[in-house]
Each structure stands twice: as structure tokens, then as C-alpha cells.
Amino acid sequence: MSPGAQSCCSGTPPRRSVSELVERGLRRNRAAPLPIEGARCADAEGLSVSFSLDVRTGLVAGIGFDASACATLLAYCELVAETMLGAPPAAARQLAPADLAARLPGVPRLKQSRAFLAVAAFRAALAEIAPVTNTLSEEAQQ
Amino acid sequence: MKVAYIFATQRHTVSYVLAKMILPQLEQDRHGASVVGMFFFEDNNYVLVDGNPIGARLHKVAKDKGILLMGCDQCCYEREIADKLFAGVPIGCFPDLYKALAGNMPDQVITL
Numbered sequence: 001m002s003p004g005a006q007s008c009c010s011g012t013p014p015r016r017s018v019s020e021l022v023e024r025g026l027r028r029n030r031a032a033p034l035p036i037e038g039a040r041c042a043d044a045e046g047l048s049v050s051f052s053l054d055v056r057t058g059l060v061a062g063i064g065f066d067a068s069a070c071a072t073l074l075a076y077c078e079l080v081a082e083t084m085l086g087a088p089p090a091a092a093r094q095l096a097p098a099d100l101a102a103r104l105p106g107v108p109r110l111k112q113s114r115a116f117l118a119v120a121a122f123r124a125a126l127a128e129i130a131p132v133t134n135t136l137s138e139e140a141q142q
Numbered sequence: 143m144k145v146a147y148i149f150a151t152q153r154h155t156v157s158y159v160l161a162k163m164i165l166p167q168l169e170q171d172r173h174g175a176s177v178v179g180m181f182f183f184e185d186n187n188y189v190l191v192d193g194n195p196i197g198a199r200l201h202k203v204a205k206d207k208g209i210l211l212m213g214c215d216q217c218c219y220e221r222e223i224a225d226k227l228f229a230g231v232p233i234g235c236f237p238d239l240y241k242a243l244a245g246n247m248p249d250q251v252i253t254l
């Protein structure tokens with residue numbers, strides 16, 4: 001059995017190298033958006049991304065994104081999705097681009113600006129949580 | 143004539159074609175064409191890792207002649223060498239390559 005397969009079967013968390021995050025990010029990037037959709041954010045290089053969220057019982061219960069085909073950006077977005085799942089929105093808003101970049105070694109300095117784009121788009125989705133929750137609450141009251 | 147090389151295959155592409163044909167010719171100014179860029183796929187990227195002896199010669203001649211060197215970003219990430227390349231050698235994908243070559247476009251792109 002290969003070490004990778006053994007790791008998978010033993011239930012250990014997936015490895016978070018850039019390459020493996022890209023692999024998983026490509027799959028998540030093709031998934032349908034979740035109910036709460038954030039604004040699309042873009043950078044000067046023409047890359048863009050939007051996040052979508054599912055929030056249940058006050059926690060981020062699902063994270064999706066639709067990102068440009070850039071390996072580094074996909075890796076950062078997937079890292080956001082994997083590490084922020086289950087967090088309270090208030091805690092998720094504390095994620096800073098520098099923290100995200102620090103959590104992913106191996107990215108050349110020139111490419112680390114993608115972390116700013118990923119975090120900006122994630123925050124844009126988090127900013128949509130309150131209005132949607134309020135609307136649902138109002139509908140429930142009626 | 144201006145050319146760009148894409149190192150796509152992995153047999154003796156770097157150790158023979160680059161190291162024993164192209165590179166010595168560039169070092170002796172007798173390559174016969176002006177090389178504006180080289181892009182590396184798959185294991186060929188190891189030549190760009192800082193300290194590689196063939197890469198050191200290539201890096202020097204590229205700096206002297208203004209030749210763009212670029213590694214495929216996903217290939218480098220997969221091999222965990224993206225942050226270990228010679229100083230100033232970027233990684234990227236096709237959009238980055240085209241943008242980098244836009245100011246000095248090759249007449250021919252040679253895939254090796």
C-alpha cells in the first residue's frame with residue numbers, strides 16, 4: 001500500500017502542500033455555489049474569485065469558490081475552505097492575508113499576493129451572512 | 143531570428159539537448175538564433191533549482207543575454223521546488239509566459 005493510500009485509510013487529515021491543495025481546489029472550483037454568495041473580487045493581473053458559503057447554527061458549514069485558473073490562487077482558496085470550515089463567522093473574519101500566506105510554505109514571494117485576493121473574496125462572502133440570515137428570520141416570523 | 147524553447151519532454155532534453163548543444167552554443171555566441179525565452183515543464187524544472195550546475199551556467203547566460211527563464215508553476219509546486227529556484231527565475235503558467243514574452247516576441251517557438 002502506498003503511503004498516500006495508507007494515510008487516506010487511516011483517517012489522517014489530508015496533506016496541505018500547494019500541489020495537493022490545487023488538486024482538491026480544482027474539484028471544489030467546479031462545484032455548484034452555496035446559498036450565500038459573495039461579491040467577485042479581482043486583482044490587477046486579471047485574476048478573480050468569489051466565495052460562497054453555507055451557514056448553519058451560527059457556524060460556517062460549507063465553503064465554495066469560483067476562482068480563475070491560477071494554481072497559487074486555487075491553493076490559497078482551498079486552504080481557506082479547509083481551515084475555515086466550522087468556524088464562527090466572527091472568527092473567520094479575523095483571517096488575514098499574511099496569516100494565510102504563512103500557513104502555506106513553498107509559494108514564491110511574487111505569487112503570495114494571491115493570498116490577499118483570496119482573503120478579500122472570502123471576507124466579501126462573510127459580509128453577506130447577516131442580511132441573508134435576517135431575511136430568513138423575517139420570513140420565518142411571517 | 144528570435145526563438146523561444148519549451149522543454150516539454152523528459153528524456154535527454156536538459157542533460158543533452160540543453161546542456162551539450164544549446165547552452166555551449168549560447169556561451170560561445172554561436173547558437174545562430176536569438177533566444178528570448180525558455181519555459182520548462184515537468185522534471186525539466188529541476189535544472190532551475192538553485193545550485194544545479196547546468197542551471198547555474200544557464201542562469202548566467204540568461205542574465206547576460208536577457209533570456210527569460212520560467213518554470214511551470216504547477217510542475218514546480220508538485221515537486222516542492224517553487225521557492226527554491228535561482229534568484230529572479232519566476233514560475234508561471236501560459237498567461238504569465240505570454241505576458242513575459244509580449245515585449246520581446248519570438249518568431250518561432252521550438253518545443254523540445
